[in-house]
Amino acid sequence: MLRQSGHTSRPSATPVFFRLGQSTDKKAFEDLLASGEVAFLYDEIEGQLKELVKCLHPAQKLSAADYEQKIRQHLDGRPADEYGVWVYFPWNRKMVHLLDEAEFVTVRTNRNRYKITDAEQQALQTRIVGIVGLSVGQSIALTLAMERSCGELRLADFDTAELSNLNRIRTATYNLGLPKTIIAAREIAEIDPFLKVKIFSDGLTRDNIDTFFDDGKPLDLLVEVCDGLDIKIISRFKARSMGIPVVMDTNDRGMLDVERFDLEPDRPVLHGLAGDLNPEKIKDLSNEDKIPYILKMVGADTLSTRMKASMMEVEQSINTWPQLASSVVLGGAVTTDVVRRIFLDQYHQSGRYYIDLEALVGDGTATTGNTARDYAQEAPAPIDIATMEAAMSQLPPPGQAADIPGSTLQKIADAAIAAPSGGNAQPWKFYYRGGRIYIFHDRYYSYSLLDHKDLGSYVSIGAAIENISLQARAEGYDTEIQYFPLKDNRTLVAIADFSPAPQGSSRQEVAAFITRRLTNRTVSERVPLPPSAYEDLEAAISDYQGAKVHFITEPAAIQQLGEVLATAEMLRMLHPRGHYDTFVNELRWTPEENEAKRDGMDVATLGVSKAETLALKVAADPEAISFIRSVDGGKGMKKIARKAIAGASAIGIVTMPHHTGLDYLNTGRAVERLWIEANKAGIALQPFAQYIFLSERANDPEDRELGPEFRQALQQLQEHFRRLVPLPGGEQPMFIFRLAIAPDPEVRSLRRDKVAVFLTD
Numbered sequence: 001m002l003r004q005s006g007h008t009s010r011p012s013a014t015p016v017f018f019r020l021g022q023s024t025d026k027k028a029f030e031d032l033l034a035s036g037e038v039a040f041l042y043d044e045i046e047g048q049l050k051e052l053v054k055c056l057h058p059a060q061k062l063s064a065a066d067y068e069q070k071i072r073q074h075l076d077g078r079p080a081d082e083y084g085v086w087v088y089f090p091w092n093r094k095m096v097h098l099l100d101e102a103e104f105v106t107v108r109t110n111r112n113r114y115k116i117t118d119a120e121q122q123a124l125q126t127r128i129v130g131i132v133g134l135s136v137g138q139s140i141a142l143t144l145a146m147e148r149s150c151g152e153l154r155l156a157d158f159d160t161a162e163l164s165n166l167n168r169i170r171t172a173t174y175n176l177g178l179p180k181t182i183i184a185a186r187e188i189a190e191i192d193p194f195l196k197v198k199i200f201s202d203g204l205t206r207d208n209i210d211t212f213f214d215d216g217k218p219l220d221l222l223v224e225v226c227d228g229l230d231i232k233i234i235s236r237f238k239a240r241s242m243g244i245p246v247v248m249d250t251n252d253r254g255m256l257d258v259e260r261f262d263l264e265p266d267r268p269v270l271h272g273l274a275g276d277l278n279p280e281k282i283k284d285l286s287n288e289d290k291i292p293y294i295l296k297m298v299g300a301d302t303l304s305t306r307m308k309a310s311m312m313e314v315e316q317s318i319n320t321w322p323q324l325a326s327s328v329v330l331g332g333a334v335t336t337d338v339v340r341r342i343f344l345d346q347y348h349q350s351g352r353y354y355i356d357l358e359a360l361v362g363d364g365t366a367t368t369g370n371t372a373r374d375y376a377q378e379a380p381a382p383i384d385i386a387t388m389e390a391a392m393s394q395l396p397p398p399g400q401a402a403d404i405p406g407s408t409l410q411k412i413a414d415a416a417i418a419a420p421s422g423g424n425a426q427p428w429k430f431y432y433r434g435g436r437i438y439i440f441h442d443r444y445y446s447y448s449l450l451d452h453k454d455l456g457s458y459v460s461i462g463a464a465i466e467n468i469s470l471q472a473r474a475e476g477y478d479t480e481i482q483y484f485p486l487k488d489n490r491t492l493v494a495i496a497d498f499s500p501a502p503q504g505s506s507r508q509e510v511a512a513f514i515t516r517r518l519t520n521r522t523v524s525e526r527v528p529l530p531p532s533a534y535e536d537l538e539a540a541i542s543d544y545q546g547a548k549v550h551f552i553t554e555p556a557a558i559q560q561l562g563e564v565l566a567t568a569e570m571l572r573m574l575h576p577r578g579h580y581d582t583f584v585n586e587l588r589w590t591p592e593e594n595e596a597k598r599d600g601m602d603v604a605t606l607g608v609s610k611a612e613t614l615a616l617k618v619a620a621d622p623e624a625i626s627f628i629r630s631v632d633g634g635k636g637m638k639k640i641a642r643k644a645i646a647g648a649s650a651i652g653i654v655t656m657p658h659h660t661g662l663d664y665l666n667t668g669r670a671v672e673r674l675w676i677e678a679n680k681a682g683i684a685l686q687p688f689a690q691y692i693f694l695s696e697r698a699n700d701p702e703d704r705e706l707g708p709e710f711r712q713a714l715q716q717l718q719e720h721f722r723r724l725v726p727l728p729g730g731e732q733p734m735f736i737f738r739l740a741i742a743p744d745p746e747v748r749s750l751r752r753d754k755v756a757v758f759l760t761d
Contacts, residue, residue: 011178012090013185015193019100020082029086032095039093045080046071048099048107055110087193091186101194108192109148116147120344125151127343130212130219132156132204132235133226134180135323136251138169138187139332140223145188145195149340152196153188154212154219155181157226158203164319168328204231213238221339222246225331229290232297234279236261236269247338249331250298251323252307254355256334263348271352273297291611300618304358308624309633312615316635330355375580379447383440383491385759388431391492392438395485401435402498408475412437413758415471415514417751419672421460422450422689423586424749426599428461430758437468437496445599448585449578449705450690452697454490455664459689459735461493462668467514468496469669470676474511476501483662493665513676519749520684521607524647524742526555533681534650540677545656545663547670548731551739552651557724562645564721565736566638568691568714574625574634575710583620594750604747608640644686648738651688655731659696667734675737684742689735691721 018029032038053070054062062070075083084099098104109121116124127150131137134157144150157180161171171183181199188197200212204226213219222239224232224246232248239246240261248257261267268274273296282290303311310322334355341347404412409432416430416437427446431438439461446457469479477498486492534551541547552561572578586601588594594602603613619625619637628634645651654671656663678685697703698714706714727733 011182013182013189013197013199014090015189016088016090017193018086018088019084020086021078026082032088037090037093038088038095041095043081043097045084045097045099048084048104049074049080051107051110052099052103055107089186089190089193098193104192104194105148112147116340121148124149124340124343127220128152128154128217129221129223129339130154130156131223131225132231133224134159134184135165135169136225136249136328136331137223138180138184139328140225140249140335141184142170142187142191143332143336144339145191147336147340148192148195149336149343150220152198152217154198154200154215155184156200156204156208156212157181158201168323168325204235206234209234209238213242213244218242219244221342223335223339224248225250229285229294230279230282233269233274233277233282236274237279240265240267240269245342247335247342249335251327251331252298253302253304253359254327254330254334254353254357255299255302256331256338256353256355258338258342258350258353260342260348260350264350267350270297271350273299288609288611292614295614295618299352300614302354303618304356305621305623305627308618308621309627309631311618312624312628312636313631313633314636317631317633330357373576373580375447375577376584380443382444383429383442387491388429388438388440388759391440391486391489392431392433394489395495397434398436398497400499402477402500403435404432404475404477404498408477409760410754411475412468412471413754415467415511416464417754417757418515418517419460419464419467419668420517420519420675420687421463422446422456422687422693423448423581424599424601425457425460425586426752426757427451427457428464428757430464432758432760435498438492439465439468439494439496441491441493443491448581449572449575449697450581450693452693452700452703453661455659455661455696456689456693458493458661458664459668459671462665463672463675464668465494465496465665466669466672470507470511470673471514472496472498473501473507478502483665490661510673510676510680513680517672517676517679518744519605519686520740520742520745521605521644521686522684522740522742522745523607523643524684524740526647527649527741528553529649529683529739529741533683536681537652537674537677541654541670541674544670544673545666547666548655549670549674550653550655550725550727552653552725553649558645558648558651561651561721561724562642562648563638564717564724565645565651565688565691566641567717568694569641569688570634570637571710571713571717572690572694573619573637574629575706576622576626577705579622579625583616583622587616587620589617598750598752601749602747605745605749606640607644607745612640641688645688645738647742648740649683650739652737652739653725653727653733654735654737655727656734657730657732659732659734663732664734671735671737678739682741684740684744686738686740687735688738691717692733692736695721 018025020026020029049071050067053067086095086097088095099107112121129144129150131141134155141153141155160179161169161176161183163176175183179201181201185197185199188195200208204212222235222244224235225248236246243262243265245262246259259267274293277293314320421427425445427442429440429442441454441457441461450456465481472479478501480497482495484490485495538549541549552558573582588597588600588602654667656667675685694714695718697706698711
């Protein structure tokens with residue numbers, strides 16, 4: 001058995017021609033046959049001559065005798081075996097007898113007429129096309145060759161064929177390991193050995209770009225279908241400088257780009273989607289820095305559902321972006337059609353086009369069969385003044401209420417609305433009347449997967465109550481809080497009554513940090529904190545109704561617990577309602593949207609890179625997420641949380657003796673106090689409480705929102721959490737957060753206007 005490992009010799013893609021009417025060619029032909037190198041000799045010249053005769057006499061009905069006579073006349077005494085040309089393909093050791101070039105082209109393109117006229121076919125033979133990238137590009141090159149829409153092809157690609165390429169590249173398994181340029185050139189030569197093909201097996205580089213674009217004659221058109229952003233930009237700047245049109249196919253939704261630099265010499269490259277990128281700037285970009293440009297160029301919003309889903313699974317459950325043979329072949333057809341019409345002066349536009357087969361040939365229904373649930377319609381209506389006044393009227397007025405001056409009340413109001421809330425939902429309304437602040441829960445803003453039985457909102461409202469108490473003490477008032485004063489109406493969460501505080505009991509220093517406290521998601525390197533920092537934070541909440549805080553400080557333990565927290569975040573975003581909460585209700589994608597709504601989370605506050613921001617934008621598509629759920633994907637959604645936790649100095653867990661609504665209110669107070677103390681000490685704090693609130697829902701046997709798969713996943717997560725964090729008996733985890741040393745974020749979350757949430761008579 002003869003076994004060869006790989007392709008060891010320099011591969012050839014150039015056929016050898018023998019015209020036996022020339023003595024030197026005839027001897028070389030005979031020597032080659034004698035050497036035994038030719039494994040297969042195929043002589044079907046008679047059939048080709050018959051076709052030639054048919055092409056030359058299309059109106060005649062020829063008999064077998066007619067064909068024989070006309071072929072004999074055409075040969076004019078020359079032996080048939082010396083007529084035309086013998087072509088040897090060294091890579092497969094085959095020798096084929098063909099008509100020579102002019103007659104070969106006449107017969108091979110005969111079926112093009114009159115979609116392509118003879119004059120047009122002659123004109124196309126003078127054209128030179130350069131193709132960069134030979135996945136989609138191979139299909140384009142072969143289609144151009146079959147149609148003979150050009151006379152020369154220049155092919156550039158640095159890669160070799162791998163087994164996984166064979167899902168869309170037409171070649172045989174014995175070509176694995178060969179350069180893609182060689183494979184394409186051989187395929188073309190076997191179809192039409194007279195077509196000129198020049199190959200650039202190092203790909204398109206700064207060193208060879210001038211030769212690629214002008215090797216004796218300049219390109220007439222560039223087809224750019226490569227993956228590299230730098231080559232996309234560099235090649236377009238070069239094409240524009242030479243007035244060469246560019247065509248690009250992306251094989252997703254049949255997207256085709258046309259840039260007519262021949263007609264529009266000042267046209268921005270990639271329709272302006274490349275922004276300020278140029279060949280010089282692109283040299284300094286990291287791979288991650290390139291991603292936002294790439295997604296903008298291909299149109300992240302217009303990608304197909306499955307391509308969006310696939311992007312989120314790259315380097316998770318798949319290696320790279322998918323490509324299908326059907327899409328690649330379609331790209332070959334569409335690109336060839338456009339190239340031909342550009343060359344024949346039949347098409348003159350620049351633009352971006354979609355030949356989306358799912359849209360053009362479909363059932364007229366959503367491709368995934370999913371109908372997005374409109375969670376906004378399920379949310380309760382905003383609480384109104386009449387509802388608040390009805391609740392307030394059921395309570396007797398305070399006995400000896402302190403009359404708080406207007407300027408002091410404004411400071412207390414500012415402190416109240418500065419409290420943190422999950423997703424910056426701000427689930428509150430405050431009403432000051434008769435020396436008392438009534439604190440309401442406005443479920444319109446907090447309706448979400450995480451706010452099971454209002455527990456998440458209670459943490460937020462508890463933080464607001466703490467701020468009210470701290471600011472009031474700083475202004476010289478003690479605060480008495482009554483929780484849930486109306487048994488049958490938990491919309492009224494609490495009332496705050498005020499009385500003069502004893503002298504010397506001011507909390508000015510703490511209150512000064514209320515509006516400076518912030519959520520800091522900035523990712524940084526891990527910096528250990530001194531033991532005294534943890535002692536101070538523990539002491540800060542020692543008087544808060546049984547609240548305790550535990551710190552995980554060992555890097556390995558942080559990483560393990562971080563995986564639990566990141567998984568909870570992933571499950572939230574994969575859940576249909578959680579996805580809606582995150583991407584519709586919570587995230588604000590533009591400064592204009594952020595300013596208009598003044599709630600939710602500006603993506604600029606997330607501490608993520610531009611590439612990660614765009615990945616979130618892609619993840620906002622509910623159909624893509626639905627598909628990811630169906631393939632048990634989504635692990636990439638852990639990435640942002642993992643990065644944040646990797647830089648944590650510690651993970652903190654606040655516990656309470658129980659986990660009732662009142663316990664969550666007191667948790668909110670304790671967390672706010674701890675948060676202020678951490679920020680005072682220059683320590684960044686970021687909540688990671690999704691696990692807590694999802695667990696509350698998972699543990700409720702009456703809940704119907706999660707569904708069995710998510711409930712099972714969360715219960716398994718709880719088992720893992722309990723193994724990692726064996727809390728003392730009776731302590732319930734109520735809130736989890738990350739501590740780190742990091743610079744303050746440049747952007748802070750906004751608050752709704754005070755006049756809309758803090759009402760007075």
